[in-house]
Amino acid sequence: MLAIDVHQLRKEFTVQQSRGGLKGAFQDLFKREYKHVAAVKDISFQIPKGEICGYIGENGAGKSTTIKMLTGILVPTSGEIKVNGFVPFKEREKFVSGIGVVFGQRSQLWWDIGVVESFQLLRKVYRVSEADYKKRLDELVERLQLSELLSRPVRKLSLGQRMRCELAASLIHNPAILFLDEPTIGLDIVVKTEIREFLKSLNQRYETTILLTTHDLQDIEALCSRVIMLDDGRIIYDGGLDELKARWGKGKEVVLQFADSVTLARLQELTQGLDVAWQVENELSAKVFIPHERANVSEVLARVVGVLQIEDIKILETNTDDIVREIYKSGSAEAKRDLAELQAEGAAAHV
Template sequence: MKQVIEVNDLRKEFKSYSSRSGLKGAFRDLFTRNYKIIPAVKDISFQVSQGEMVGYIGENGAGKSTSIKMLTGILTPTSGTVRVNGMDPHREREKFVRSIGVVFGQRSQLWWDIAVQESFRLLKKVYNVPDETYRQHMNHVIESLDIAPLLDKPVRKLSLGQRMRCELAAALLHNPSLLFLDEPTIGLDVLVKLKIRNFLKEINEKYQTTVLLTTHDLSDIEALCDRVIMLDEGQIIYDGLLAHLRSTWGEGKQIEFQFSDMDISREKLDLLFVDIEAEWTKGNRANVWVANVVNQEEVISEVIGRVVAAHKISDIKIHEISTEEIIRNIYEEGKVHG
């Protein structure tokens, strides 16, 4: 399988300057400044094959944006090597950018005051896309993303959901083999998210488009990606199948109880389970508590039986532990799994 992204021992360091206190310190800063080296990305290595859809996740400050900027040629690595589509993203920038598409949820590549279709025509010229290729490909993109009614509108008059669909169309105008998506569904409603997800699946199947998706919305990852790369403090702590992550760390159930009693507390619930491991958390509704237990029928039955026998219950639900919960537990408990 062709490797679209090859990253080896990639590192990025930044200088952080600190000011001395007082007038004397400020004067000394004019001539010599104190600084320390802060590593944002610490010697990471990974490969992405053609046609893969990979979730690139981590907490704020984990190094996601810094590494994405190196992969797209915006930043130069301190050390290590990056090859994307067989090119060095920074040194071969002009040729390289013609082979990728980028959507940043916080930045626009469309011109604010002109109609969407005029932005598309300008980008067509920038990427030197032939007329017939542009017509066939963009007709499909426009129809799939349902943006035909938006083409005559200035970008500034579009809602966030409308603009993000147009941003995605613009990124795919030259039919790139690799697509970088940074928070593409941030702030969008459920229907728009669903439309974007379905479209991304379609282009992946039709063109074998490789997608690297950075997002805090793990439902996007679950809907689109089989593989996840997880970063923490500039290092990769997990690189593998999402299903394997769930099976390794998600072997549990969550039993949600809605109590009729008003005075339920964690202490009262813990007293029922001195001999069974059941971790209780407060639900986000009144009188709701959630028991986190191992996925064993006898344990689940025993927990439900004891609670029902001791307290009046108005509702019970049993859930699989969510991907979001699993990942939060990994970060909170400092579990590292390669």
């Protein structure tokens, strides 16, 4: 069953085009010029029930615009959307009872009243029964460690405390789908880890579908098995993290510390026939680069360990953050073509 079904979704905005100089400013007073800007350009994707999917892209790529259309805040220019079986902007009242939304830079809590009072107001908005509300609140308070925060006004909470309360607020009515737009922005590593663990357990226990938009790719690595990548309003990749790493990751780097001095020639001799590159840092330290699918770490180490005495080994792998940064930085036709191929493979795998 699909939680989210999107076909050829497009959103255009009409933007005033200002003319330069004093003369242009004067002309703008009497006759303004406008242009149409497409923020989202005919995208299609499906997310099955119970999946955690990362939705990533640079600033201005169209992530937040997509989330606003999926949650019914914006009306699409064209295309079709079904979320939980509803068209978000048409069946608003029925639709909102099945979704939860957290915008990292906006709050759904009332600023000057206690947190628990905000929760009670949201209970009435979503028409949650008193019994269900109490059961749900007790669970959220325990899982998110909110007991000491319930009586405090929202304005007196730290950012980390407020985000935990925002999460609880979005889950009071036990939604089937949770939309998270930058939920960990500005948080320290401890709070980020707590929120990630909570989201994992929420998904496992209730099969809550989660669409996560973030610039922090550690969130994606910790939570998502699938990622949709946007560039200039278009999807350039839709598939698994493993496939993304396999195609775009530069491989593994292994740093070796030796007990005795070693030369570059000796290391190359030991790994002759393997597609690897050695770099000697000093006479007791060397680094070997092992490309994906051309050699593996165990094969390289097997040849070296049996001959040379090794005191320490460190294995480094290109992380998702580095890969995505490199893709956007390159902006090449080849990069887009490779990603389009991966998108097709990923789409086929999800059918």
